[in-house]
Amino acid sequence: MIPLAQDVLKGNTRAIARAITQIENDHPDRETLVDDLYSYGGHAVVLGLTGPPGSGKSTLLNLMIRRERALGKKVAVIAVDPSSPFSGGAILGDRLRMQRHSTDEGVFIRSMASRGHLGGVAGATGDVIKVLDAAGFDVIIIETIGVGQTEIDIVEMADVVLLVLVPGLGDEIQALKAGVMEIGDIFIINKSDREDAAKVKAEVEYVLHLKMSAEDTSTNPIVMTSALEESGLDELHTTIQTYYQNLKSDGRLEEKRKKRIAREMKLILLAKVRDRVNRQMKLDQHIDEWVEAAYQKQVKPYAFINEKLSDFFAGGV
């Protein structure tokens, strides 16, 4: 076992931070590190927290951390912002949050804004979960900014996905929700102090009802919270616990985790094949001349690529 992996297992905060940086930067030790730690994981509850901008995820997150700490649980948070080329925002958010929990050894908060390389940001998130899990955190929360496809890919690494919705973000936000409704396990209607919160709840119930009749009979709980009034947090905590226990006892947790492993395997496999193709085809070296030929309409795009590929698989190029 490499020394860094040993230090991670001891729960050393600086080692954990360094391990995550190695994953983000595709350090040569990344694979060994993750492989070394792999067999020590599997104990943490992994929560995904997502929802449209403006839904108050960060405030909610802080209250959730406080609650877990009061119960003596160690909590790690990864805030993933894949769409931001400026990492400044995420890092600033980190600092603000860190101030509150910075003296607490049982809380680890980190943002990832990099797109990563091997398996992209979802692949990196998967590896970071393995590190934090092996480091002994009881609860790992993956928070995403926004609700696009990339964010869905990330949040699906979790055991339980918490989808935060909020009143009054307009009709198009409601339409946007349709896409992410599919991935929510527990629905949080935040800012429940607002008068139209009940309407949002009714809408969610309606959509869930449609979804249920089509697919299965498992229930998706809805919890009303108000970060402002600090209400609903007890209920949220109990709901997550009950949901997780049910997942565990009826075999769905195992099923979910196997799905996650399958996704990760495919992600990494594909990334490695892509690297190999790039290298062996000398893609970076040839791409300009290929593009020029296509731009000048000297070649037809698919016929051209098919020819290059058959050369590649014939061992040539």
Add this chain to the structure above:
Amino acid sequence: MIPLAQDVLKGNTRAIARAITQIENDHPDRETLVDDLYSYGGHAVVLGLTGPPGSGKSTLLNLMIRRERALGKKVAVIAVDPSSPFSGGAILGDRLRMQRHSTDEGVFIRSMASRGHLGGVAGATGDVIKVLDAAGFDVIIIETIGVGQTEIDIVEMADVVLLVLVPGLGDEIQALKAGVMEIGDIFIINKSDREDAAKVKAEVEYVLHLKMSAEDTSTNPIVMTSALEESGLDELHTTIQTYYQNLKSDGRLEEKRKKRIAREMKLILLAKVRDRVNRQMKLDQHIDEWVEAAYQKQVKPYAFINEKLSDFFAGGV
């Protein structure tokens, strides 16, 4: 040339619709169709239209179509909604829009909600652009719902990206904007009738100023529009025209189109390699046992994948 390609070249609406469906569904003729049409394209102006939900893109789009039609231009619109597993929303939107333009042969409107296969939804969008371009449309508008990474990938297929912003969507929307500011060529501040529109304009100018000093000296125009008051549309039209002519004359249009070709080549190449790997490794057949081994911690994830890959490239598996 296959008959469907011939009909597309004649501008036959039903043939165009069928061609797009073949692309979406990865019909066996997809590649031949695109290759047959490829040399007939390159004439259309391709616009990307994106912005956060609630920014009034659809209304703006309708006004843009009306304006192009008044000038005798043929217009095609593809509304791409990659994050929606329910295509219902997009299709409904289509129908509502179609009502207004349905009797007009010079307007073609179509939504794509499918994630596609070969090269994903960005690859499909690239092929659809080739079809519409060959079919003789003067202006092709690619509209995306939302502003995530997938949407950015799609809208980057365009020659000119119009980013629609709007006052009053809250601070997190402003943060979200940071990620997409990079891709906007022309910035539209819609709902300029609202009192805080000037503030948004000032913010955009500030961010553009930061961006400019770091990278280049090309200017990104900002246009204020109000779909409600139907104001700013003349200016928007002129701005797009001027911007496009400048791109053309200073060589940036060629550069952008070559970048698009490079991206498409890589997308398709990778998708084909992936298919080959899936087939040759019999991934669907083996994945369950591989996942079981990883779940039981009998194997270490990276070591395991590396072994499978070296078998694959050695011609075995």
